[in-house]
Amino acid sequence: MSSGSSPAARLQQLFEGHRLTPTQRRIAHSMVRRAADVPFLSSVELAELAGVSQPSVTRFAVALGFDGYPALRKHLREVAPGPGEAPGAVDDTYNEYQQAVHAEIENLRHLADLLADPTPVERAGRLLAASRPLPVLGLRAASSQARGFGYFAAKVHPDVRVLDEGGSMLRDRIDAARRAGATALVCFALPRHPKEVVDALAYAQEQGLTVVSVADSAFAPVAGHSDLLIPAAVGTGLAFDTACAPMLLGRVLLEAMCDDLPDAQARLEEFDARAAARGLFAE
Secondary structure: OOOOOOHHHHHHHHOOOOOOHHHHHHHHHHHHOOOHHHHHOOOOHHHHHHHHHHHHHHHHHHHHOOOOOHHHHHHHHHHHOOOOOOOOOOOOOOOHHHHHHHHHHHEEEHHHOOOOOOOHHHHHHHHHHHHEEEEEEEEEEHHHHHHHHHHHHOOOOOOOOOOOOOOHHHHHHHHHHHHOOOEEEEEOOOOOOOHHHHHHHHHHOOOOEEEEEOOOOOOOHHHHHHEEEEOOEEEOOOOOOOOHHHHHHHHHHHHHHHHOOOOHHHHHHHHHHHHHHHOOOOO
């Protein structure tokens, strides 16, 4: 693993290629969220962090090819910079608000590294552009991400359907989109992850939809029901998570989708003309 990449990126590389159980994905997800601290946690502390048993942590280390958790932790300490030396590490002289901002900057750097290979985003753009209609799912903490994506997508895509409310009608709305011709669904999934979202994605796949997910980790609970998942970390330094990287990734997906919609520019120009005629904006 490259020592020049972020702690979260190095952990993602470590997990790649391994078939992990749901419990092991939960451990991996917790490790990614606390990437800078993980090399210094005991197996008991990691188990508490992930909400699993200590033997589960041991089995997880073995699944990654190590003799046990001590060997895994030793490996992480060897490849991780020392405290305060990590690229983008937050200076503890900053106050808590500044630290939260700098942590988000590091999340954006990680996203930039991820986008060095544009293939997944380009594939997602093609899938979303081709789906008519295009359902956009996001519940609870992710509902604002879904609404924001849907607002802009509707300017260039002919039929966007935002699914931002759960309950018994959610499957009905997925059914309606599928009957109308939908071939893909895009999901924004942020912690804490509602079980209803996981169930909805499983149902969407059963109905033949290709699921594209934006989640806070490649090991988020929605991973098992996503055909294409692109991770973007959230900040955890404040009382409520911050989601600058997932929001930016949503805009990147919009750009990729526009690239595969031949009339996107014409639609934008038409909207601007109508908005000007209506005096819609103050400027």
